[in-house]
Amino acid sequence: MARSILFVCTGNVFRSMAAEYALRAQQDQPPAYHVESAGIEAKPQKVHPVILNRLRLKGTDPSTHTPRALTRELIQRSDFIIAMGLGHREFVQSKFGLTVPLFNQVAFGKDEPVLDLHEALPNWERDIVEAREYVESVIDHIWNSIPTLVARLPQFSGKQQFRHR
Numbered sequence: 001m002a003r004s005i006l007f008v009c010t011g012n013v014f015r016s017m018a019a020e021y022a023l024r025a026q027q028d029q030p031p032a033y034h035v036e037s038a039g040i041e042a043k044p045q046k047v048h049p050v051i052l053n054r055l056r057l058k059g060t061d062p063s064t065h066t067p068r069a070l071t072r073e074l075i076q077r078s079d080f081i082i083a084m085g086l087g088h089r090e091f092v093q094s095k096f097g098l099t100v101p102l103f104n105q106v107a108f109g110k111d112e113p114v115l116d117l118h119e120a121l122p123n124w125e126r127d128i129v130e131a132r133e134y135v136e137s138v139i140d141h142i143w144n145s146i147p148t149l150v151a152r153l154p155q156f157s158g159k160q161q162f163r164h165r
Contacts, residue, residue: 004034005153006078007103008088012039012067013047015084015114015138018055019103022143023150025060032150038074040091042067050132054139072096080153082106085113103142106156107149114138 005023009016016037023035047065055062068074075081075092081100083089092100104112117124117135124131 003032003079004036004077005080005082006074007035007037007082007084008040008070008092008100009037009084010039010041010088010116011045012037012042012069013045013065014051014116014135015103015142017047017062017065017067018051018139018142019082019084019146021055021060021062021065022058022146025058026143026146026150036068036074036078038068038070040070040088042069048135050135051139054136058139058143080156082149083113085116085119101156103145103149106152107145109152114142 007016007019007023016039020035020037023033024031027033027035045067047062052061052063070092075096075098081092081098082103083092083100084103086102089100089102092098102111103114104110113119115138117131117138120134121127121131124134
């Protein structure tokens with residue numbers, strides 16, 4: 001049976017969703033992982049066209065994606081939970097009592113978050129071109145990191161950060 005991975009971010013329309021679709025698209029068949037994503041503040045909203053277009057260019061189409069809130073049920077049915085940012089990791093720790101790694105920690109051994117647009121560019125509205133380029137670079141980073149993340153995932157298997165306390 002395939003192991004399950006849950007990527008967590010804020011709204012579930014950018015970083016965690018991109019990771020979910022990137023991993024789904026890059027898995028061998030049959031897939032080794034069942035992949036899902038959720039947001040700690042997910043609300044009904046559409047995926048921004050810049051994100052849709054970038055992921056379509058990579059060969060996947062998240063146009064039917066519906067943001068999903070992080071729940072205890074999602075946590076309990078996931079073998080691996082990976083946070084995209086520091087606040088997401090802290091939320092999972094405080095609400096569910098789990099210590100989970102960051103995306104970049106699993107992929108590269110770096111305790112660094114994948115920053116949201118407003119975190120990286122607080123005044124992003126002033127330069128829409130820079131904002132679009134940042135969003136595209138994050139998607140590219142996530143997409144290109146998936147093979148390394150998958151290769152390194154067994155090193156995290158069985159460690160405390162993936163066990164329920």
